[in-house]
Every structure is written in structure tokens, then in C-alpha cells.
Amino acid sequence: MRRIFATEFGIWPVGTNIAALSDSMLSSKLHWATLANYLLLYDQIVIPTGNFQILPVLRLMLGDDIFNELISTNVIVLARHDKWFAYGGNGSGLCYFSLEKGPSNNLAPSLAHGYFQPLDEALDIAITSTLPQTNSQNKSILTNLLLDKTIITPLEELGGSLFEESYNDVLGSPYLRDVMLLKNAGRSLNKLKGIKSNSITFFNPQLPNDDSIGLEIRAVLRVAFENLMLSLGTYVKATEIASNEGTLAIVSAKGQRAGATLSGENAFTKIQEISGVPDLGQAFAGNKISPKEIVKLRESKHCIALRDWMANQSSLLDSDDIVQEYVSSIGKQSLLESIPAKLLRFATATGIGAINPVAGSLASFTDSFLLSKWSRTESPRLFMKEAKQLFEEKAVEKSIPTPIMRGRDRNKPCYCGSKKKYKKCHGKTV
Secondary structure, eight states, rough: EEEEEEEGGGOOOOOSSHHHHHHHHTOOOOHHHOOOOOOOOOOOOEEEEETTHHHHHHHHOHHHHHHHHHHHSSSSEEEEEEEEEEEEETTTEEEEEOOOOBTTTTTOOOGGGGGOOOHHHHHHHHHHHEEEEHHHHHHHHHHHHHHHHHOOOOOOHHHTTHHHHHHHHHTTTTTHHHHHHHTTTTOOOOOOOSSSOOOOEETTSSSSSOOTOOHHHHHHHHHHHHHHHHHHHHHOOOOOOOOOTOOOSGGGGGTTTTOOOOOHHHHHHHHHHHHTTTOHHHHHHHSSOHHHHHHHHHSHHHHHHHHHHHHHHTTTHHHHHHHHHHHHHSSOOOGGGGGHHHHHHHHHHTTTTOOOOOOOOOOOOOOOHHHHHHGGGGGHHHHHHHHHHHHHHHHHHHHOOOOOOOOEEEEOTTTTOOOBBBBTTTGOOO
16 A cells, blocks of 8 residues: 655644645645645555644545545545643753643643544534534534544553653764864753753744754654654554655654655656646646546546556656656557456456467457456557546636526526526536
8 A cells, every 4th residue: 555644734733823834825826736646646545644634635635525435545644642742941852842721721722722622522523613614514524524534543652752862863974973063062962051941942944944942952843753753654654754844854863764755746746747648736726627526536547557557667866767657658569458358358268378370360349357367568659648638638628618597597407417496506607
């Protein structure tokens, strides 16, 4: 199974203006395109979260019906943590922290405190305090679904050696050792300068650097964050860990299976280009392809075969190498395509591994199932044909004049086939 740990869809703790991060995701065409590409290229997308702030983002991008379907089928999985790490003064150094309700700390429910609440409370806060609004029935469905499907990541258990490893990474890096020595010659890494004795500071890669925090402490927090993401990725058994400049900037230096770019996604974009297929991710970001159409493509046998093919290219670390493999595969005429389907079945039934085409025999039809089993290298090409056909069909659909219904006709089923009344579907824009 191709399982990606999508760190760029994680939203990390922030003290003020908490909605800004999710708003920026919703306004980012890159995030829309990335989500569509992940749905096509991976069997499962695992997203780390503390307060479920990613919920409104995904629900607004996909719509509740598609979102619920992808959660229920474990295509999208939320991996929840209820603590976070920080750097504390007074010799605390790297440590975990949480906010808990108590006699003197009666916190009102809010998204900011949802990071640290029990799962059911965190879900309730996220669903009731964010858009899109939902009625009690839908809220119950969504809550029960997420209670059942969310993975709980035991941060303290996973990170038992996290801080020690992070300190060792710092000490093992000549560059980071130099950073530490700026103001801290001879000091323990637990007692760096740049923080008050009774203070703690936590790390969020999505926010600008806080100049009030010492450069040395920021460097330690960065290393700890990346080690934490690797630990969580290992816990959820990810085959790849997604990264961008805001999340995993230096993790490739550790020789892990994650890096600053995803070769597979970059290759997918290039393969679409040379195949004459409009970029599917960009089309989704521009509302030219609906979530339903992306999911339909995802579930097709050719897309499943595409994911298998991409998995077989996992040893190719460079996107250009993957593209070259694709070009090479479609440049060879497949012997199987010239073999009559009956002979293919005969060869399969009798255990014959290879047969020569019979002179003069012509196939009246092609057994696509057998071809996909015998010749995996054809799979990307077949998916590209399928994607191209989708765009062609949409172009034809767009060229057909839109019927305008008036009066009582507006109560009839919409012409688009949605099964909704016209006045509640395309009729709303007339």
C-alpha cells in the first residue's frame, strides 16, 4: 500500500489568530492541487492533527459527502496527538506540554485549546466552532465516523528518545554546533540562552521566526520537529513523508525516506504534460474538475494500476528518471496487444509463459484485465487516456447549450443528472 504522511496538511499549535492557517490553506491553489494528486497517487493519505483544524479545510475542499466517503474507506486518515513539544527555561530544555482543565484552569471550549483535550471534546470543538455549519444529524454522523477512524498517536511513548536524538543530531552537525556556540559556549543544550527561566516556547514551522526567541533555541526546536514527524511517519507505517519548505526542510540530511520534494508527484505532473493531459491537480484547484470526478478517477482500474506502477518506481529518486521510465515503456509496442484474447486466455490456463503471435490471426477484442496483469508498463498510458477522455467529455458538455427552465419546470430534475431539483442545482445561477 502506498501511504503518504502529509505533513503539509498538518496545522500546528499557534497562540493567536488561529484561523489564519486554515484560511491560507483554503486560499492556496497549491494545497488544492496537492490534495487531488495525493488522492490519485496514493492508496492512503495520513494527516497529523492536534485540534482537527484541518477538518473545515478538507470538508470545504471536498464537500461532506466525499469527505465522509474518504474517511469511512480509510483513504484519508487523521492521526491525532494531544500534546506538543516546547523548549522551556530554567533547565527544562526540550519537553512536552499540554493544557488541562482543573479547579484553577477552567478553560472555555475553543479551537486553541482543542489540541490538548480528549478526542471526543476536540472533535466537538472543531465541528461546532468552524465552517461549514452542520445540523445535529450530520454532526452525529461525522463525529461517530471520526471517533471510529482517527488514529491516536502516543507522542510521549513515541518520543521517549526524541529529545535525546535531537540533541545528538545537533551535536553531530558542524553547522548546528556552530549555531549553538553563538552564545552558549560550554553550556548544556538544556540551558540555552534566549528564554526566560519561567517561560516555554513551542515550535510552528508555518509561522515566521520569532526574533524574541534565540536562534539557538529555534534550531533545536526545528530538529526536534523533524524528528517528531519521522517518528509519527514510522508509527503510521508511511511509505513516504511529504514535505515542503514550511515543514521538513533538512530531514533528507538524516538519510531518511523523506525529502524537500516528492519526486513521484513532480513526475506525475510531467507525465501529464508530455501525454497532452491538462494538469489534474490544477484543474481541481480551479474548480474545473469536481471532487466526485477526482474520486471516480481514483477508483478506476487504470488509476489503481498507475499507483502500482508508481510504487514500482520508488527506487528512482529523481522525477526525470521516473518520466524517462514512462517514456521508455510507451515507446515499446507491446507484444501482448497483438495477441488474440483467446490465445491469451489459453496461455494463462495452460501455464504457458510466452507465446508467439499466430500469423494471420486478428483479435476481435482486447481483454483489458489480462493485458493489465501481463503488462504493467502499459498502465500509466491507459490512465492518461482515461484522464484525457474526461477533459474531452467535459469540453463537449460545456459546448451544449444550457437549458433554462422557468415556472413549474424549475421543480423538475436538473438536466445535469444530479437528481436534485433544477432550482436547487444549476437553476440557482440563472
